[in-house]
Amino acid sequence: MKQKTRYVILGLLTEGDLSGYQIQKLIQVRFRFFWNESYGQIYPMLKSMVEEGWIAIASTEKVRKQVKYHLTEIGSRALDLWLLEAPEKESFRLELLLKIYFGNRADPEVLRTYVERFKADHLSELHLLEHFKKELWPIRESDNHRQILQVLEFGIKTHQTYVEWAEAYLKGNSHDLD
Amino acid sequence: MKQKTRYVILGLLTEGDLSGYQIQKLIQVRFRFFWNESYGQIYPMLKSMVEEGWIAIASTEKVRKQVKYHLTEIGSRALDLWLLEAPEKESFRLELLLKIYFGNRADPEVLRTYVERFKADHLSELHLLEHFKKELWPIRESDNHRQILQVLEFGIKTHQTYVEWAEAYLKGNSHDLD
DNA sequence: CATGTCATGTAAGTGGTTACATGATTTT
């Protein structure tokens, strides 16, 4: 709630000027396991943020008619204020768990395929994050290196947990144990 | 997306007739760590589900003017069909991680309090789930006992992971190590 | 007799996705 999209944009712009397209792509790679935004959210938001003076158009390149934005003083202060507000309690929805909960009505084989899919997805996510972690070492002089590492660590640990849970599920519900 | 609220309601009604109020309360306790619904969502949904014949009014008690609903054949089949559809990829948003990521702008002490809060919240959730698990043993003859246990196990494991991550964060960012 | 919980519902607003529309540039 409360337009957090604004603050993601502000946060990313602290590192340099970016276009709407670049912002979306950055969120997709860096925050992939705990955040997402769509173009239909970003472009109108950029527009209203300009109107409110939080950001300003930095340049409009003729080549690809790309519009880059940069952070203003007002935006910078807004970001700092937001960082001082306690984060809201997360609420997420896991359809898989719902299906398992009501799964006594369903074919156990079908449920197994869902869990297998879940495992595969999170395993590949895990590999990706581990790859990011390795890539991060050379740039450990960057000022937010520690924070990025901690966020990555969160993702790695949770994905590991998901994979382990899925493996335990598949083991406990296998045919062999009938 | 795609009106999953419907299916949560259907799933709960398989165990017996329930009122909107009871449905909301049940979701709040049973699915607390992976699902939530508000009254503003449930009551209008119940209404439209009656119109479509998925559920029907079972009884209207005079005492507390409570309206109970029960599952129809159509609703039952709709639930079974939904269970055959692969669950959508979950997308959740963790404001805390965003704040840590951009946290080099903020006071480290403030971030610590967020993580401490996060740890405390998930520790108490963990205790609650462990309590539920203990309570579950006596009713292990129920037909969906295995599934409930697996869902609970998911919650326990993820909360443990959250708590461990928070502890590692707090250790790694403590004053003593300066 | 006040507070809390039970109980139902609506209205307004926010947040977010999806589909569509357009067109340039780059790669195969």
Added chain:
DNA sequence: AAAATCATGTAACCACTTACATGACATG
């Protein structure tokens, strides 16, 4: 020449929360 990607944006819709309104019953 076609396909992929870069790039921006809008409109329609869907999902969801919050605040409000109402009132019965139960407990201290």
